[in-house]
Amino acid sequence: MLNIREISELEKIRTPFYHYDMDLLDATLVSLTESAARHGIEVHYAVKANADERILKAISAKGIGADCVSGNEVLCAIRCGFPPEKTVFAGAGKTDEEIIHALEADIFAFNCESLQELKVLDALAGRLGVRAKVSLRINPNIDAHTHKYVTTGLYENKFGISAHDFDSAIILLRDCGNIDFNGLHFHVGSQITDVKEVFSLECRRASEVVEYFESAGFAVQNIDLGGGLGVDYENPDDAILPDFGLWFDTIDRHLKRRSGQRIHVEPGRSVVAQCGTLFTKVLYVKGGDTKTFLIVDAGMNDLIRPALYGAYHSIENVSASHRGASGEQVYDIVGPVCESSDVWGAGRVLPASVRGDLIAIRTAGAYGQVMSMRYNLRDCAGTVYSDRIGDAVTAVPPVAVSE
Numbered sequence: 001m002l003n004i005r006e007i008s009e010l011e012k013i014r015t016p017f018y019h020y021d022m023d024l025l026d027a028t029l030v031s032l033t034e035s036a037a038r039h040g041i042e043v044h045y046a047v048k049a050n051a052d053e054r055i056l057k058a059i060s061a062k063g064i065g066a067d068c069v070s071g072n073e074v075l076c077a078i079r080c081g082f083p084p085e086k087t088v089f090a091g092a093g094k095t096d097e098e099i100i101h102a103l104e105a106d107i108f109a110f111n112c113e114s115l116q117e118l119k120v121l122d123a124l125a126g127r128l129g130v131r132a133k134v135s136l137r138i139n140p141n142i143d144a145h146t147h148k149y150v151t152t153g154l155y156e157n158k159f160g161i162s163a164h165d166f167d168s169a170i171i172l173l174r175d176c177g178n179i180d181f182n183g184l185h186f187h188v189g190s191q192i193t194d195v196k197e198v199f200s201l202e203c204r205r206a207s208e209v210v211e212y213f214e215s216a217g218f219a220v221q222n223i224d225l226g227g228g229l230g231v232d233y234e235n236p237d238d239a240i241l242p243d244f245g246l247w248f249d250t251i252d253r254h255l256k257r258r259s260g261q262r263i264h265v266e267p268g269r270s271v272v273a274q275c276g277t278l279f280t281k282v283l284y285v286k287g288g289d290t291k292t293f294l295i296v297d298a299g300m301n302d303l304i305r306p307a308l309y310g311a312y313h314s315i316e317n318v319s320a321s322h323r324g325a326s327g328e329q330v331y332d333i334v335g336p337v338c339e340s341s342d343v344w345g346a347g348r349v350l351p352a353s354v355r356g357d358l359i360a361i362r363t364a365g366a367y368g369q370v371m372s373m374r375y376n377l378r379d380c381a382g383t384v385y386s387d388r389i390g391d392a393v394t395a396v397p398p399v400a401v402s403e
């Protein structure tokens with residue numbers, strides 16, 4: 001909850017902007033690293049969730065590793081302090097150039113997603129005269145009970161190597177002269193809220209696959225269980241810190257762990273979602289025939305989740321209490337982009353709102369700014385850190401007109 005002083009400071013800043021609560025990020029990281037240490041689990045932050053350099057530096061400073069899905073993410077992670085020996089690289093479509101850069105950086109592991117990629121990794125490592133450390137990303141055919149677009153562990157998805165290819169992978173691994181087999185990798189989806197059910201299934205399936213590879217003579221030294229822990233978009237203040245303990249307890253209970261075997265996870269969303277808020281201002285209050293629109297100055301180009309996935313984000317009018325507004329109203333809160341899907345929330349109840357009010361779109365720290373674009377040639381939203389509010393660009397106050 002923001003106090004009056006913070007609200008007046010934020011109201012002076014040019015909108016739209018992403019605001020990152022650096023104290024909350026730190027508290028989340030402390031909770032994550034302490035919980036992981038208690039369970040003997042190694043963490044690699046999924047850079048794709050938020051690649052802001054200050055955020056990456058805050059995360060790497062805690063000794064956490066990086067999970068990357070492009071050559072540029074690998075380079076950016078290393079530049080921001082993640083050690084190559086704690087960096088993993090997944091992705092179904094790694095280019096030769098990306099593989100070469102990551103081989104040169106000597107990363108911890110490539111999470112290899114297909115038989116053909118295995119051959120390419122072997123050939124490129126041979127050409128450079130280096131060893132490629134490779135984990136196989138397994139497609140465990142598990143339903144993560146989440147949105148279709150963020151489900152990754154079913155056979156209908158493009159990710160990972162399926163059971164019918166295990167024997168061919170084993171033969172190929174024996175033939176590849178330039179590959180060191182590092183272990184197995186799994187990731188079944190994102191925004192998983194059935195934590196016990198989905199992750200216990202993932203762990204039991206992982207244990208079976210580990211046994212299969214061990215029986216073929218491969219020591220599985222590393223098991224990477226991917227990311228996916230969900231956050232509370234409906235009530236961000238109630239569950240401001242994710243339940244990392246529940247996730248790791250579930251792993252402890254359901255994964256058969258050999259002594260000396262290293263267990264890894266790759267959380268993205270749960271690390272950064274709640275520390276980010278997209279702030280926007282009301283441009284127009286427009287009464288329609290059947291509804292009232294609040295037209296704000298942030299659009300789907302700034303945060304595409306509602307338009308792309310129909311995702312829910314909690315929306316608050318932070319100026320209303322400050323102004324002493326009375327009464328509530330139902331609004332369709334929409335952006336300025338020329339697309340009818342540019343809707344932040346339909347039928348939302350907010351305090352009676354006026355032009356110039358500051359609106360907070362919550363839980364925007366993950367897959368927000370990093371997925372933004374410049375459609376309609378709009379300017380990119382600014383970035384404001386809670387510990388550097390003074391650096392923010394000041395707004396030109398909106399011209400006053402009658403309601």
Ligand code: LLP
Nearest residue numbers: 046187190191227228229266267268269367
């Ligand atoms: N590891 C791998 C291999 C992944 O593909 C992902 C996410 C993660 C880890 C991190 O998962 P997380 O802990 O963040 O759930 N843009 C979508 C989410 C896409 C997730 C892609 N992969 C959204 O806004 O909901």
